[in-house]
Amino acid sequence: MSEAKPRTLFDKIWDSHVVEKLPDGTCILYIDRHLLHEVTSPQAFEGLRAAGRKLRRPDLTIAVADHNIPTVGPRTPADIQEEDSRIQVQTLEKNVVEFGVPYIPILDVRQGIVHIIGPELGISLPGTTLVCGDSHTSTHGALGALAFGIGTSEVEHVMATQTLLQQPAKNMEVRVDGTLGFGCSGKDIVLAIIGKIGTAGGTGHVIEYTGEAIRGLDMAGRMTVSNMSIEAGARAGLVAPDETTFAYVKGREFAPKGEAWEHAVAYWRTLPSDRGAVYDSRVVLNTADIAPMVTWGTSPGAVVPVTGVVPDPSSVEDEGLRSQMVRMLEYMALTPGQKLADVPIDVVFIGSCTNGRIEDIRAAAAVAKGRRVASGVQALVVPGSGQVKKQAEEEGLDRILLEAGFEWRDPCCSMCLGMNPDKLTPGQRCASTSNRNFEGRQGPGGRTHLVSPAMAAAAAVTGRLADVRQLV
């Protein structure tokens, strides 16, 4: 018998979930976990209803409302002031009853951003396929799940068939060598990766993150990295499951228990890419080149270390790229050569599916402790879930942040995309732990600098895009 061809982690999960390969190569891929939220599901439920179709596997599905929820004041659906937001949440609550979908109510302590609570509740598990109508579904790949965002038509497709029609992705390895430097985090790693490969660098690929620096990250850090795979153009990111993963998953509400746990772990140990497995492309970074990062433009790839300066478009050959840079600088109101660390900010946002975990709040609180938010700066801390909030309060982090002048809010996607009342006003400049610095993303005319939680806290207490390493 010949040796089986070495396979990557992606290949293994993919192969075990192909229901059927159609003659042209399109695969029917089985989906183990389907997460729903209020923004991208109403038209899918409506489609099912119109076609008289059932939701095939409610027992593999779970729903939560997260995008439109207020972060301050009463939070039941009826309390949502804006009518369209209220209707969207109420529509989800009606649909989950009609179609028998498990639902986490807004006032439940387990409610939160879908990509925070999936791992937190043990719904997201290694070796599984997981989808959600949300591009940051890539987050769950940190556990070694093949997880990716889909559109609403595909949400409806999964509801009706528990499968998706997919072409296999290409494999890309992004290896980060070395030990992460002082003051750096998973956020800085992923921003450095996007800066290197570009916002379309991963298009058509699933990125597997490997190397010492990735292994050294806790699960929160790995989730931050995998979360922003989509910002590098890749639909999914993956980190091979290891002891860190198993320790994280064990005991969580929806995780396997008892004998099933033993079976699961035994299987998960077979998942890491085989020696000699072939990747279609490979990128290597070294932590020596990674410092606390800050974006200067309106694309996550427009990023430099905080010690750097705003780049000069006139030094760029390509005309298209140059004109894009000029437009970015105009929108961001920055000038070439300006030191990033000197740029004053108006707002700080700490939260989102990228950086709304307890580890992120600890990192922010460590910088905030004993300091004051600079005058004229509004600083929001929005925990990613009710459980994160509770844990932070048990650790006294809320007190530290409140005493420093931060606002301590309730869980929601919040100012990452401003679908609830938390948004920037035109011209405001924000140091944000979220994932996208697109024009108008945090509110029309708002200017976003993507940073880590520690860097965001440093910006809050200094009133500018400061280098956190000088504060801790």
Next chain:
Amino acid sequence: MDKFTTLTAVAAPMPMQNIDTDKVIPARFLKTIKRSGLGKHLFDPLRFNADGSERAEFILNQDGYRKAQIIVSHENFGCGSSREHAPWALQDFGIRCIIAPSFGDIFYNNSFKNGLLPIRLPRQVCDELIEDAKLGGNARITIDLERQVVIRPNGEEIHFDVDPFRKHLLLNGLDDIGQTLQHETSIGRHEAGLRQSQSWLPATTG
């Protein structure tokens, strides 16, 4: 879903990279439970000033391009958020085809599900088509999906690749859920297998 067979239309040149789906349709317009009616917010940040007035410099606000059905753009069109509201908004406005060197993966998939054809062509070819598109109403571009060609105003034909399965669905206006459900027996068999091989996987119903 609407069929897509051939299209002869005015093309709007949008020579920008990374037109993300937040630009196509900002998050504040996603608070709808319908698929229709989003065309009025298409490209809102590029198309309108803060007071709601039109930005004259934006291509779709210029005479000759208001009824464009094709957009020619640069790399990574539709990157970012998975919101299917982006193809819904484009479709609702009247756009049926986007030509660019590359697309965000999720946007690319979403487009096919909505009768909107995304065509990948090399940057240099896109730049030529952008020059054609700058001629406005005098220069129509034709897309023939069956033959997989883009026909320039000068008659030159440019071949493009498209996945055969997606082409089939688009040419016939077929619903892919219906297609997949023809394989329901295989799905059932796979589920039975998973109950063995993934017996450790708990239900979400607790």
